[in-house]
Amino acid sequence: MKRRDFLKIAAMVPVAAAVDPLALAQNPPARPPQGPPPGGFPGGFPGRNAGPAVYEPTGPGIRVRFLGTGGADWRGPAANGDLRRHASILADGKVLFDFTASAADMIPAGLRPEVIFYTHSHDDHYDPAAALELGPRRVYVGATWFDRAKEDFRKASEKSGKPVPEILPVSLGQPIEEQGLTVTALPANHASNFVEEETLIYLIEKDSTRLLYATDTGGLTARAAGYAGIGQFSRSRKFLTGIIMEATMSMDYPEPDFRMFSHSSVAMVRDTVQVLAKNRRYIPVEGQKVWLTHLAKAYHTTQAELDQAVPDPLKYAYDGLEVLFP
Template sequence: MKLAATSLLTVSHNSLGINHTNAKSEKGIAIRFLGTGAADWNGRDERGELRRLTSILVDRHILIDFTPTTEDMLPVDCHPDIIFYTHSHNDHYNPTAALKAGVKRVYLSQTWYDIAKVDFDQAAKALNMPSPLITPVYTGQQIKIENLAITPLPANHATEYITEQALIYLIEKQNTRLLYATDTGGIPALATRISGIDAHQKGSPITALIMEATMGMNCEADFRLFTHSSVALVERTVRVLKETKRYLPPAGQPVYITHLARTLHGTQADLDTHLPAPLRAAYDGLEVIFYPNHFDPSSQT
């Protein structure tokens, strides 16, 4: 199948009749981690730790994945209207939660569009709400939303639907290029090629990275290695990207890991102490602005 690598889909908020008053960065990409846990989290654990299921909020109006566990993490004055899904697993995908949050436009892989259309129509009917506009996207297709460009890339992850292609996303604003990679076992070769960070270096380097580390440290033998990443794999990925100048972050900017399995990771305090630099464990409610490589955050007004 021919890749839609040069295709472009442009979205105007004016066409939706929506106005936003977002406290967001004009130069960087603002991320709020709504949840940072893998599927084995179900409330507070025996250690007193709590991780909601993995989801992020981008520039205060775009969700990537969303479930009922993260509803309380949305800012009170925030009403996201767009959602991108990585895949159909129920720790990432819940149409009822998305509709209740105010989502009116949905993007997901064309490989499971028909399934999602039925799910959302049923959820909308049960809530007595209009169905959102669901747009199928293709690997390599760039979607323009205001000053953001979001490109779906193939993930190494499997679902119950044998033909479904799970996705990771490249999020760009001006010279900031953030790779958001969950759920996935490493970064597939095709994803590096489309994003321009493969061996040929045809594109710009990424300047920020959020990557799943479902498996903790010293858990390389875990069965999840076929569809998820470990701390060691993330560390090795970062080292290779930096040494080959395909990852050029601003000085001191961490690589954030997310989608942490309850049974394979220590507490947040343990992770803060023992994670190898530049890795840092994200936590629910963490807010980060990712800037271009040479941007001075003190100049942001």
């Protein structure tokens, strides 16, 4: 649009008067037509149709063991005996993403992971005492709460007498090489109890494998997609080859509550995957599933029931599940 035309239109828009929000909600004004302008976006829509037709892996892939797949409200077994530990994964047997005492028994005997990356400081993800018990060499936390984490670990060490690992800050979009993996922090749509804390999700890469581990987050933010090179405005031809995403809420959970500000439902994951796949920003090998984790006890039933009612390619992960992401 020419500047002159814009000014003409701008001059026609009346100054906003005080509006009763309730009346507005009941009688919303007619919306202008949505979608791309006639003739498409000038210069093409950069995020669209970005990746190749098929994905051919160049390496062995990343092996993930789900140590825990439960949301914060899992504080012990359900009435029917089912149990989900707090969400945590072990990548290639070496690198943990979040770790609490609840998942300690899911680490295979004889393995001692060297590294933990934390997504945020909620206690269903972050448990310094459990980390000290495990004894990793290094732990990574977001730069926005690095000082607090150092203090937490110091206190936990005073109590248990176990040595404090090296604690390192991670910044958004900064790739970190660890144990053959390249790990990049992306912003989550979530908040801990500390409003200044930037909570994180992670892109985990090895050879051509690009796996997204997205918990806790309400959907995938435009900034996260941008940092991963798969956003609407990303100029690269990058794409994800694997997705693990939280579905704290079920497909049609009964009543929205505060969780919708900071967590995803199964429907939201389904839609996210559809958009990424349609725009060639998610290209898995044939038949690969998108795995759901961080399932709230309040919203999800038994694994058998869940498995029957999930839209392809989504699948519910469970504690102890191992998946190879090519």
